Amino acid sequence: MANMISEEIIDYVGILAKLELSQAEKEEAKKDMGRMLDYIDKLNELDTSSTEPMSHIFSMNNVFREDIVTNGDNRDDILKNAPEQKEGAFKVPKTVE
Amino acid sequence: MSILELTALELGRKIKSGEVAVLEAVKASLDQIRKKEPAIHAYVTVDEQRAVKAAETVQKMIDNKMLTGPLAGVPVAVKDNLCTKDLLTTCSSNILYNFVPGYTAEAVSNLEKAGAVILGKTNMDEFAMGSTTETSAFGVTRNPWNPDHVPGGSSGGSCAAVASNECFYALGSDTGGSIRQPSSFCGVTGIKPTYGTVSRYGLIAYGSSLDQVGPIGKNVSDCAAVLEVISSYDKKDSTSVPRKDLDFTSALVNDVKGLRIGIPRDYLGEGLDDEVRQAVLDGAQTLKERGAVVEEFDLSLVEYAIPAYYVIASAEASSNLSRFDGVKYGLRAKEYEGLHQMYKKSRSEGFGPEVKRRIMLGAFVLSSGYYDAYYLKALRTKALIKQAFDKAFAEYDVILGPAAPTTAPRLGESLKDPLKMYLGDIYTISVNLAGLPAMTVPCGTDKRGLPIGLQLIGDCFQEKKIIRAGYTFEQTREGK
Numbered sequence: 001m002a003n004m005i006s007e008e009i010i011d012y013v014g015i016l017a018k019l020e021l022s023q024a025e026k027e028e029a030k031k032d033m034g035r036m037l038d039y040i041d042k043l044n045e046l047d048t049s050s051t052e053p054m055s056h057i058f059s060m061n062n063v064f065r066e067d068i069v070t071n072g073d074n075r076d077d078i079l080k081n082a083p084e085q086k087e088g089a090f091k092v093p094k095t096v097e
Numbered sequence: 098m099s100i101l102e103l104t105a106l107e108l109g110r111k112i113k114s115g116e117v118a119v120l121e122a123v124k125a126s127l128d129q130i131r132k133k134e135p136a137i138h139a140y141v142t143v144d145e146q147r148a149v150k151a152a153e154t155v156q157k158m159i160d161n162k163m164l165t166g167p168l169a170g171v172p173v174a175v176k177d178n179l180c181t182k183d184l185l186t187t188c189s190s191n192i193l194y195n196f197v198p199g200y201t202a203e204a205v206s207n208l209e210k211a212g213a214v215i216l217g218k219t220n221m222d223e224f225a226m227g228s229t230t231e232t233s234a235f236g237v238t239r240n241p242w243n244p245d246h247v248p249g250g251s252s253g254g255s256c257a258a259v260a261s262n263e264c265f266y267a268l269g270s271d272t273g274g275s276i277r278q279p280s281s282f283c284g285v286t287g288i289k290p291t292y293g294t295v296s297r298y299g300l301i302a303y304g305s306s307l308d309q310v311g312p313i314g315k316n317v318s319d320c321a322a323v324l325e326v327i328s329s330y331d332k333k334d335s336t337s338v339p340r341k342d343l344d345f346t347s348a349l350v351n352d353v354k355g356l357r358i359g360i361p362r363d364y365l366g367e368g369l370d371d372e373v374r375q376a377v378l379d380g381a382q383t384l385k386e387r388g389a390v391v392e393e394f395d396l397s398l399v400e401y402a403i404p405a406y407y408v409i410a411s412a413e414a415s416s417n418l419s420r421f422d423g424v425k426y427g428l429r430a431k432e433y434e435g436l437h438q439m440y441k442k443s444r445s446e447g448f449g450p451e452v453k454r455r456i457m458l459g460a461f462v463l464s465s466g467y468y469d470a471y472y473l474k475a476l477r478t479k480a481l482i483k484q485a486f487d488k489a490f491a492e493y494d495v496i497l498g499p500a501a502p503t504t505a506p507r508l509g510e511s512l513k514d515p516l517k518m519y520l521g522d523i524y525t526i527s528v529n530l531a532g533l534p535a536m537t538v539p540c541g542t543d544k545r546g547l548p549i550g551l552q553l554i555g556d557c558f559q560e561k562k563i564i565r566a567g568y569t570f571e572q573t574r575e576g577k
Binding site: 009012013014016017018019020021025029032033035036037039040041042043044045046048051052053054055056057058060063065074077078080081082083084090092093094095 | 195196197199200292293306332335336338398400401403404405407408415419422423424425426427428429433435436438439440441442444445448453454456457458459460461463464471473474475476477478479480481483515516531532557
């Protein structure tokens with residue numbers, strides 16, 4: 001495998017992706033990601049030095065509209081899905097001391 | 098003939114004429130679901146009460162002439178990544194095991210306005226990440242043609258439901274082939290429209306620049322009629338494209354005289370099963386005999402589409418799936434210390450292995466130090482792939498090829514080697530990168546009796562050309 005994924009990289013990716021991995025999952029992830037990157041490195045065969053990155057197929061223009069509320073008050077509907085709620089708001093663990 | 102064997106349009110006509118009641122059609126579907134589900138498991142959720150109630154409402158509106166469209170009263174199945182108000186929408190993931198949306202996806206809402214009756218939500222690969230429907234958190238779906246085989250994916254539940262007459266048509270979504278490949282494996286017809294044609298509002302995002310909603314049906318006419326209904330310009334989707342040519346059923350013309358069809362040699366090479374190759378070439382011959390001009394050509398860059406796709410789709414997925422954090426909906430871990438650990442534990446418990454794999458790859462290719470080498474490189478490759486298609490469509494009206502290199506693999510074979518599974522998307526994936534419309538039409542079976550699909554690809558906004566080619570192919574074969 002050309003791409004060796006280190007413990008540090010997997011830990012870093014875990015932080016970015018907000019995932020907690022067991023040691024076994026980490027080992028698996030290192031192997032998987034290394035193999036995928038080896039495969040993705042195939043793209044380096046292409047000379048793209050004079051090609052611009054293309055994010056959208058069609059030319060995209062920002063869509064502007066007046067800042068007017070069009071949907072009704074559906075707070076209660078939305079909160080129905082919350083794992084925990086309190087006084088019309090999402091409840092989360094305490095974050096500020 | 099049983100009601101169940103009617104196409105969606107045939108049923109719609111019988112409902113309109115009063116020969117079949119909407120409730121009768123819905124009950125026939127629900128009976129078939131009860132009979133077939135233990136063996137197939139195409140659905141995650143079936144809501145009988147809702148369907149019966151909707152049948153009564155729709156029947157009244159048909160009787161009052163408030164609903165006059167061709168699909169009024171026809172029962173439909175909806176992929177479980179499309180939000181449906183007050184109806185469980187899981188994306189086949191544990192992280193959304195209890196999510197009941199407060200709103201309906203635009204494509205589904207367009208169908209409901211046309212009088213569709215929703216039977217339930219269909220199984221899929223978790224968050225549409227997979228090619229077999231085996232990554233679903235709620236169990237696999239089996240191929241109606243042979244239960245030892247997969248239905249394909251990620252819209253495997255929708256395709257299996259259509260193939261086993263557990264609905265009259267279905268909605269799916271296609272990010273890298275997720276409508277066309279399972280349509281091929283299940284012997285049904287499916288269309289992925291041009292990017293921007295069907296609103297993505299309410300479609301739970303995987304790869305936003307690639308995702309499109311599309312119809313899956315028993316034939317080309319049904320798919321064209323459904324596509325006509327679900328397509329709309331929608332301000333709620335910033336990538337929605339205003340189009341005036343959405344009368345797709347006008348392209349149901351049994352004639353391809355003079356149509357220029359190109360077959361990429363790169364689609365017929367190594368890795369393609371011999372029986373699939375033969376069935377596809379026979380399909381091309383059928384169209385040639387009807388007057389189409391058929392040639393082989395070199396498309397180029399085909400082998401670069403898959404690596405480019407996995408970089409782009411994973412990058413977008415890592416961003417899109419960051420919203421699942423145990424705060425607003427879905428699963429929250431039971432034990433945790435503090436906010437940050439709650440996020441991590443909820444996501445780690447809620448997502449399956451394939452979703453985690455792609456989120457991590459996506460986070461990596463977007464991280465500083467690797468962004469240019471991987472993400473921008475993939476976007477540059479995408480531009481080259483688009484150019485290759487532009488060149489091809491200067492010569493041809495339609496590109497013809499297989500939808501998948503093989504027929505449906507056996508259950509349990511694919512997930513052992515994810516990279517090999519990804520390679521199975523080789524003929525479908527570049528279409529999403531270039532935003533093109535494409536369709537799968539059944540074109541035969543292999544010697545084991547498993548279906549083979551023919552893929553027809555059009556230039557952007559040229560759905561009508563592939564619909565015409567697909568319709569002519571289907572009519573000619575039926576006549577043979």
